[in-house]
Amino acid sequence: MNTHEDTPIHTENLSLTIDGAPILSEISFTLNRQETLILMGKNGSGKTMLLKTIAGLFKTTSGVSLLFGHNIQKMKNREMNNLKKNIGYVFQKSGLFDSMTVAENVLFALRRFVKMNESEYRQRATRALERSGLSGAEDKYPSELSGGMQKRAGIARSIVMDPTLLFMDDPTAGLDPILTDAIANLILEIRDSLKSSALVTTHDLNLARKLSDRIGLIVSGKLHGIYSRDDFFSTEDPHVVQFREGYLNGPIPVIE
Template identity: 40%
Template sequence: MIEVKDLHKSFEDAHILKGISTSFEKGQTNLIIGQSGSGKTVFLKCLLGLFEYEEGSISYEGRNFSKLSRNEKTELRSEMGMVFQGSALFDSMTIAENVMFPLRMFTKQSMSEMEDRVNIVLKRVNLDNAHKKMPSEASGGMQKRVAIARAIVNRPKFLFCDEPNSGLDPKTAIVIDNLIQEITEEFDITTVINTHDMNSVMEIGKKIVFLKDGLLEWEGSNKTIFKTENEAVTNFVYSSELFRKVRRMYLEEDAQ
């Protein structure tokens, strides 16, 4: 679980995050959404420990990040997995070497132990026979699955995903969404996803945090978002024809 209390972040005179308080539960997919400039990327980087914040606190299973020692922060970061927007695979490494990279960085496992773990996670993301391929030989969907395998290879307690469906066709995006949700529930991970994909919101948004102008404007689930009267939320999500149809369906069911 991650708890955020009264979080403030500024860059010179620009006040980006303006007192955000929320929580992200274990074993479920937590989504951050909002328009460009809403603060969601800055928020995600604060959660990752990449940005220092001026006020407030972020606690990871009861550990207040700002009060940890340097060694304790390093240990906490080793419990985090990250799926980057562009997958961020190393072009000069094979898929297996990419996935093994965090194990080399953060563990003292033997080569055979690392190879066994790589085999397990690649099988979990349905890439059993891709070990020797180079990233350039993999499709966009395969690269995302490699990125997910690398993110979970070190058995993280916290998984962060930045626009995991960016650049993917709708069918592949659904596959990636489902995979992230399955892994989150299977390994009881606290997963936080920064996304603009409304299909992701509808499919896997167990908890949704909507930011506007650095404020937490609304939070709920993929069920309650269809019923909200919050104008900022409705203007944002119901610009999609698909969402307008789904919302009508939910309202019709409630009226019956």
């Protein structure tokens, strides 16, 4: 088994069952250092649950899931906290706290995991917001931001600790094509400057093409396959073709 500390993610036969219902089945893959892997798949196929399970927010029912070689399901709190400093997570629903300012939202995890003085915290929030194209939004509340700005605030929160591994769950959902491209550029820039690895879900084929090293297709809680970017867009595999072209008829059930 690959348990190397240099490997951001490694899963073997990861399965998740909730109340008897299989959500994820026997998922095995590796995310390599500085690689961006895009996960695609229809609504409800299990992308969010896979990200959350790998990040330790759900407990695997069986199989192995390693972050930087560590089995987080078996880690003590202190070890876990050290690991969490290296991980950023952009939630599908922005997940911002309405009662906190943007700066406080951005600093939420940093305050918990890293002790520094108040002006240093403030600088870190300002820098993360600047990098996310949200300069000057520190003291606004989430309800005062547009959808695109909320996405950026969620991204600022995910990068405030300079993580080496980024989970991004549908980072451009609900954004217009221009803003989607701006967020794509932002993700590329962040990823290159932090030299981080990323596991990103999206339904946007253009975003997938732009960001990916490889693309995986999830079908009904199973990893159907992982393809190089070029292979994903040229393969004649019937599942990938159906997803890529949006056909109603094909091996992927429209209603499960």
